[in-house]
Amino acid sequence: MWLQQIILGDFRCFFGEHSIELSQNPEKNVTLIHAENGVGKTTLLNALLWCFYGETTAKFEKRDDLVNYDALAAGRRHAYVEVLFEHGDKRYRARRYTRGGSTEREFTIMRIDDGHHQTLDNPDTFINTVIPKGMAGHFLFDGEHAEVFLGEDNRGSIRRAVQDILGCSLIKTAIADLSETATYYRKQMPASKASATMDAISSRIDALTTQIQTAVATREGLLGDIEVIDQQVADIEDKLRNSAGAAQLQTRRDKAVGELARSRKRESDAQGDLLKCLGDNGRFLVSTRITEVAMDHLDQEETKGKIPSPYNEEFVTDLLEMGVCICGTELKSGTHSYELVASHLQKAANATLRSRIGKVRAQLSQLKAERGKAPGRLDTAHQRLADARQDISRHEADLAEISEALAGINFDEIAERETKRNELRKLANAKRVQVGDMQSRIERAEGEKAVSERDLRKLADEDAGARIFMKRYTLCETLKGRLEHELVDEEKAARSVLRRSITAILEKTSRKAFRLQMTEDYGISLVNQAGTQLPKSSGENQLLGLAFTAALVEFARVRQNADDYRLLRGTVAPLVLDSPFGQLDEDYRMTTAEYVPQMAGQVVLMVSKSQASGGVMDALQGRIGEEYVLVRHNRDARGDRALEVRQFNGKDVETALFDAPFDGSEFVRVTR
Amino acid sequence: MTDSVPDANQAQSRVIEQIVELQREFYFENKGKDTERRRRLRDIIERATSGENS
Numbered sequence: 056m057w058l059q060q061i062i063l064g065d066f067r068c069f070f071g072e073h074s075i076e077l078s079q080n081p082e083k084n085v086t087l088i089h090a091e092n093g094v095g096k097t098t099l100l101n102a103l104l105w106c107f108y109g110e111t112t113a114k115f116e117k118r119d120d121l122v123n124y125d126a127l128a129a130g131r132r133h134a135y136v137e138v139l140f141e142h143g144d145k146r147y148r149a150r151r152y153t154r155g156g157s158t159e160r161e162f163t164i165m166r167i168d169d170g171h172h173q174t175l176d177n178p179d180t181f182i183n184t185v186i187p188k189g190m191a192g193h194f195l196f197d198g199e200h201a202e203v204f205l206g207e208d209n210r211g212s213i214r215r216a217v218q219d220i221l222g223c224s225l226i227k228t229a230i231a232d233l234s235e236t237a238t239y240y241r242k243q244m245p246a247s248k249a250s251a252t253m254d255a256i257s258s259r260i261d262a263l264t265t266q267i268q269t270a271v272a273t274r275e276g277l278l279g280d281i282e283v284i285d286q287q288v289a290d291i292e293d294k295l296r297n298s299a300g301a302a303q304l305q306t307r308r309d310k311a312v313g314e315l316a317r318s319r320k321r322e323s324d325a326q327g328d329l330l331k332c333l334g335d336n337g338r339f340l341v342s343t344r345i346t347e348v349a350m351d352h353l354d355q356e357e358t359k360g361k362i363p364s365p366y367n368e369e370f371v372t373d374l375l376e377m378g379v380c381i382c383g384t385e386l387k388s389g390t391h392s393y394e395l396v397a398s399h400l401q402k403a404a405n406a407t408l409r410s411r412i413g414k415v416r417a418q419l420s421q422l423k424a425e426r427g428k429a430p431g432r433l434d435t436a437h438q439r440l441a442d443a444r445q446d447i448s449r450h451e452a453d454l455a456e457i458s459e460a461l462a463g464i465n466f467d468e469i470a471e472r473e474t475k476r477n478e479l480r481k482l483a484n485a486k487r488v489q490v491g492d493m494q495s496r497i498e499r500a501e502g503e504k505a506v507s508e509r510d511l512r513k514l515a516d517e518d519a520g521a522r523i524f525m526k527r528y529t530l531c532e533t534l535k536g537r538l539e540h541e542l543v544d545e546e547k548a549a550r551s552v553l554r555r556s557i558t559a560i561l562e563k564t565s566r567k568a569f570r571l572q573m574t575e576d577y578g579i580s581l582v583n584q585a586g587t588q589l590p591k592s593s594g595e596n597q598l599l600g601l602a603f604t605a606a607l608v609e610f611a612r613v614r615q616n617a618d619d620y621r622l623l624r625g626t627v628a629p630l631v632l633d634s635p636f637g638q639l640d641e642d643y644r645m646t647t648a649e650y651v652p653q654m655a656g657q658v659v660l661m662v663s664k665s666q667a668s669g670g671v672m673d674a675l676q677g678r679i680g681e682e683y684v685l686v687r688h689n690r691d692a693r694g695d696r697a698l699e700v701r702q703f704n705g706k707d708v709e710t711a712l713f714d715a716p717f718d719g720s721e722f723v724r725v726t727r
Numbered sequence: 728m729t730d731s732v733p734d735a736n737q738a739q740s741r742v743i744e745q746i747v748e749l750q751r752e753f754y755f756e757n758k759g760k761d762t763e764r765r766r767r768l769r770d771i772i773e774r775a776t777s778g779e780n781s
Binding site: 177179180183184224225226228229232233235236239240523526527530531533534537538620621623 | 739742743744746747748750751753754755764765768769772773775776
């Protein structure tokens with residue numbers, strides 16, 4: 056989709072009809088809108104959302120109050136937003152009126168063919184194929200969007216964002232429907248002789264399901280709390296790092312924390328090695344006595360000629376066939392001599408027996424040889440574990456000493472910060488224990504639920520009336536499980552793509568060496584070389600929010616022709632960025648401004664005066680195709696207020712007008 | 728016996744296809760009609776299990 060024009064009619068702060076043309080030049084793909092707070096930046100962003108989907112963002116105040124007050128005073132009752140856009144080589148006009156504002160439908164989309172307008176039958180369906188609603192919020196980006204990904208509930212937000220761009224809506228509703236339908240069938244089991252027991256089991260399953268849901272919610276809440284606490288600890292450590300009196304100790308702590316983590320990894324590896332070593336060598340160690348006795352026995356019996364047996368099977372058979380014993384006695388079948396010689400066959404050694412004895416001897420010899428090496432191997436594994444544990448103790452003692460030293464520095468709030476840090480860490484650890492407890496409860500309840508389901512299935516199998524409902528219930532549960540599994544796999548692949556994409560963007564835009572961490576449960580953070588998380592408030596993290604958005608936009612583009620029936624296709628859409636530079640310092644603003652035009656094919660960038668600093672404007676030079684200023688009209692008299700005049704591309708623009716005939720905003724085009 | 732597991736998997740895959748198609752139909756055109764969508768989902772499940780019990 057490429058936006059061509061947005062027209063606002065009596066919509067919120069826009070009195071009468073106002074329009075804005077957007078740049079469609081791929082080389083100059085940025086439409087820059089200068090606006091101070093409260094002039095209508097958020098309104099423009101919400102006008103787009105409302106036009107396409109009939110909804111505004113949750114933070115848009117007075118969401119049902121869309122008609123401009125002066126328009127109402129002038130007797131007009133309705134607002135509208137019209138968007139002209141291009142999609143797949145065709146031009147379209149989308150228009151939405153507030154309820155009752157049109158003689159036709161509130162929302163229409165017309166295709167414009169050679170000047171003729173053809174109204175589409177299903178505008179909602181069409182707009183969802185252009186930009187699925189779930190994805191739209193990631194293209195229409197208000198300033199706080201980046202922080203949503205870094206806020207306290209960021210894991211959930213990040214997961215939802217990944218799922219939105221992945222187009223998982225169909226799978227998600229299918230899973231929810233299957234879950235609901237499974238319960239429906241379970242409760243449909245008819246009354247029968249076993250029904251009382253089945254009812255009881257069914258109720259137990261309901262109770263366990265509730266227990267699991269509650270425990271999962273508590274666990275997620277605790278994890279969220281831990282994330283917030285960890286962030287507070289990281290913020291304190293950052294302050295200590297930047298405080299002259301504590302910097303050295305904090306740097307020492309960063310190093311010790313990194314070394315402690317490495318030592319713990321070594322401890323875990325050494326424990327694994329030790330177990331493997333015991334598994335591999337245990338038999339050599341415990342078989343010492345058996346090996347010795349067996350070898351001695353073999354040797355003795357061989358010396359005596361008992362092993363292998365002194366009689367060879369082939370030799371005895373030959374004598375019987377020849378009919379003559381070695382002493383010359385005739386061996387005739389049925390005679391006593393014949394029976395006597397033949398009886399030796401029962402204990403005669405044959406080739407198989409000799410081979411077996413050979414193998415036993417070889418194995419005993421190997422056991423003997425390995426037995427000599429085993430204690431050495433075990434000692435080495437023990438030593439590695441002991442070394443790792445010794446290192447852990449050393450680093451822990453070092454960390455305790457550092458903490459004590461910091462807590463003793465009574466200036467520049469260092470002691471208070473260190474005390475607070477330790478309290479927070481204690482609190483986080485207590486919550487981690489609670490997380491473990493919740494996890495055990497979940498596992499126990501899941502185990503019990505599985506047993507109850509098995510019991511129910513067994514009872515239903517024995518009951519002809521219930522059998523069919525049990526089959527349907529089982530099918531729903533099986534299909535739900537399969538879809539959940541597939542969703543996890545898709546998300547895993549998506550995470551991997553996003554991780555690569557974000558890392559590449561950060562490499563282009565950041566000047567410090569830090570790494571992106573994205574865990575399986577969508578914890579996303581930046582860590583420095585010492586492995587310490589950077590504070591959420593840092594410029595680097597604001598950059599991370601932008602990089603994440605850029606990665607989502609890119610992922611949606613890559614998926615625009617995706618051919619998976621379970622997923623909605625991705626899309627190419629304009630990116631509307633409202634005040635994206637927030638807390639970035641001047642250098643980061645410049646680097647980010649250089650990157651913004653590359654974030655999407657078409658970019659609408661809204662900035663305040665403080666954000667559109669010289670560096671930002673220099674970085675955007677040559678990429679701006681259209682430029683506007685949002686001017687505020689006020690009915691009030693100017694009074695003592697100073698004249699606000701700004702210069703844009705050589706044009707003087709008064710950004711706030713007084714004694715105006717209406718209260719509202721107006722676009723003034725200042726394109727070079 | 729060895730064929731029955733892949734057969735069951737294929738049959739389930741076909742049911743999943745029908746369910747996702749149903750979700751797609753309602754995602755684009757019948758938003759908000761949850762009851763109707765779930766009724767049709769039950770139809771799919773009942774068709775898929777009726778053969779085994781006839």
